[in-house]
Amino acid sequence: MIALKVYRALPKSYRLKFIQLLPPQRQLWLVRRLTRMAPRRSRVPVGQLRRVKDHGTWVRAVVAAEASPAALWRRNLDLVTQALNSAGIDNFYVRHLDNLRSSVAVPLSRKAEVLRVLTQAARGQGVVLRHVNKAGDPIKPKRAKIVQLFHAVTDPGGGTVYGRQFACEVEFWRAVPAQESTPVPQIIAPRNNQIAPSLPAAGQTEAVPAADLNHFVPYRDVTYRTRSEYAPVGYEQVTFPIDLVYTWVDGNDSDWQQRKNQALRDNGEAEINIIAANMSRYISRDELRYSLRSVHAYAPWVRQVYLVTDDQVPPWLNTEHPMVRVVRHREIFADTGKLPTFNSHAIESRLHRIPGLSEHFIYVNDDMFFGRPLQPDTFFHANGVSKFFPSPAQLDVGPATIHDAPVTAAGKNNRRHIQEHFGRTITQKMRHVPYPLRKSVLEEIERNLPAEVAGTATHQFRHPEDLSIPSSLQHYWSYFSGRAVPGPIEYTYADLAHPSTPVKLALLLANRHSDVFCLNDTESSDVLLTEQHAMLTDFLTAYFPFPAPCELPAGTEAERAGMTSTARAEAFLPPAPAIPAPRGAEVSTDAPAGQPERVG
Structure with missing residues (x-):
């Protein structure tokens, strides 16, 4: 109690300096205990x-x-x-x-x-x-x-x-x-x-x-x-369907770990960027459950949610509920790329091949959340033009090298292709927020850069020659071809390993001032992972207490929890259909007038 009073008495500019006197592995531990994530209220029975x-x-x-x-x-x-x-x-x-x-x-x-x-x-x-x-x-x-x-x-x-x-x-x-x-x-x-x-x-x-x-x-x-x-629909109202796509992995799944370890041996661990193989990239802290709750609460206009996985299913997901359809990697890779893959860039390069996907969709990572009620025009104009959200962070100069972080290398590769095709250069990164996308633009990119897109799909781990298509390249390609414009969005980013994060999350919970927020981690020790899990549990259960319709009852979830994610997929998903790769271009029947032809 004395420590808490001393901490709160310090000016905000000195609090972090005070915390940094501790060893790094204890900083998050202390701030989480000094920060009151939510009022400690007694629970009241339902109906009262x-x-x-x-x-x-x-x-x-x-x-x-x-x-x-x-x-x-x-x-x-x-x-x-x-x-x-x-x-x-x-x-x-x-x-x-x-x-x-x-x-x-x-x-x-x-x-x-x-x-x-x-x-x-x-x-x-x-x-x-x-x-x-x-x-x-x-x-x-x-x-x-x-x-x-x-x-x-x-x-x-x-x-x-x-x-x-x-x-x-x-x-x-x-x-x-x-x-x-x-x-x-x-x-x-x-x-x-x-x-x-x-x-x-x-x-x-x-x-x-x-x-x-x-x-x-x-x-x-x-x-x-x-x-x-x-009665008439206004000019500003979005009337076209908008889908939402998640990519998700359960890094705790023993079957998946075996596939990953074998791929590491096959590729040669020494040649793979340490960031690309770090386990914190694959750890599931149940964020997906709460991200789907945020969609149900704050983006109810989404037509269909697609969950793209490597033959995995969360224990709490009702695979028969129409809100979410699970898509296996082999459904969208078919005879392209290389499976299994542990490269998010490769998976993202195939998203436009999801069967039944609408022309307009939003790509979301499971560490992204809708923070308050939003309308479709947050992401798309009523005429179909999409929005994108540039970051103040600038992209490093020079060509991609093996020494670059994977995301930096991909951004540099994107810049080279934008320069070659449009004569313009990329200087800004994109905010790590839900990405509004056009399926026809992704197909157009693949037609224009077939070798580069196919190469990205082939890399089982992040590679210096990758493209980051949905998170960056698609937005600039759409912008320079007149199909996207920059837009505003209220956004909060929190690094789970940073000692200031509990304070940031407490303010976010109290004020609920962000349209979207991201709770991200790139590299953490085992000690920090334990603290992060406790911090996330406190925060997410308070922010999103109401279940989404696609969640199973607690009893059914407990029965499935003892199975691996892969075993649940085999038991509760229909067999993945054999989807042949496109053999040629054809005109899409749902393409907007005046738009280019789309691949199959």
């Missing part, structure tokens, strides 16, 4: 209420075993519309400026009746009713022309709260008679929205799927009544 803070306001939230922002958005909107419809009160959906919330218009003349109905609806457990102004701040009921209604939900530990951020807001629209400037009667909203704050009083309504009304939610099985003026 607990008092928690929702964006600075105390509410009584229902403790839930499962929850997601999209589900709460729908639940809140259904609560309001069903209550109003049952009372015979005319209402229609309004496109809110904030897509995390829904909005419903009702006549101002029926305000008293509407408030009685909403008050009755708010008597449900964990339901909150608030009178707010245009900015969403509480005001006195008599002055309020907007009412929020929402379910407040939390996890048993009370660390994650879904509440007013996903509220349904009821707007009281006033009627205005015809005037000289407006020859037809109008109804006027109390605030702006995505389409228009005023409408003709008489107009048609339509039933529109939720996914067409809102950029965030995926639901097409439910419709809501809205005015015809609000």
Whole structure:
């Protein structure tokens, strides 16, 4: 306790200097104990209420075993519309400026009746009713022309709260008679929205799927009544499907370790870059489980998740759930490259060959996480143009050499090809964040650089002649061919071995201020690995407490935990189909107009 008080009393600029007085293997250990990762709360049983803070306001939230922002958005909107419809009160959906919330218009003349109905609806457990102004701040009921209604939900530990951020807001629209400037009667909203704050009083309504009304939610099985003026899809709304691709390896799998050790012997360990073969690159700390939870919570619009593995399956993954499809390496390598492979560059060079993959997709490593609710336009423009996220870090000058780190060598090779094909040079690296990609661009790169792409696929370990295609080359190729533009993203990167990381993670948990974040490790000792695992467990279980639908029940997971990842793949995956390599170019039926032909 005395050490903790001394540590917190130090200016921030001196804290790290204080920690560095310890041996390196003890620095992370000490900071983790001095940092309060999350409030130490008692756990409350599911179904009961607990008092928690929702964006600075105390509410009584229902403790839930499962929850997601999209589900709460729908639940809140259904609560309001069903209550109003049952009372015979005319209402229609309004496109809110904030897509995390829904909005419903009702006549101002029926305000008293509407408030009685909403008050009755708010008597449900964990339901909150608030009178707010245009900015969403509480005001006195008599002055309020907007009412929020929402379910407040939390996890048993009370660390994650879904509440007013996903509220349904009821707007009281006033009627205005015809005037000289407006020859037809109008109804006027109390605030702006995505389409228009005023409408003709008489107009048609339509039933529109939720996914067409809102950029965030995926639901097409439910419709809501809205005015015809609000029914068309806006120019800024992404309507094409977006898939998500993970590459994953379980380095703890004994079968996989045997394959890797044999490949090392076959390749000659002395000739392989020590970084490329370091075990920290392959260790699974269950990050994938929590990364998928982040997708379910904060990117529910993803159509399909593909998990690319070397015949491996996590013990907790329900391989029959439609959310995730496991893709074996041999499905995408076919008669190209060399398997087994332990080279991420080689695996990434084959991603565009995933059967059924959409033209637009996002490539994600299992150490990347979505940190808060995001919309598709974070990664793609509505016209199909993708975004990329340059890093301030600069790429070293000069050609690739055997002495370069593998990622540096690949970046230099990328630069050479961009210079040759577009007459421009690469100076910046890319941020280690989810990568928006176009399948047609990857296929175009393979057509233009067949020997280099095939060579990358052949290297079983990272090699000085590799290309880093999805993480760098594709973005610059797309940019110089008019199919990508730089974009902004709020991003946090944490090196798991660094002693300041527990403090960084504690702030991230408290503020949840990043769109995405990465928890990365390139080389750590066994002592640090133990501390990192404990730190990650504390952080990830607090940040993502609600399971994804693709997770197995705890009992089934325990039964499979004793099997190797490879044995689980053989037992619970269908046999990998024999996918022949493309023999020639043909026009893709789903290629956007004006885009180049794509390989098979």
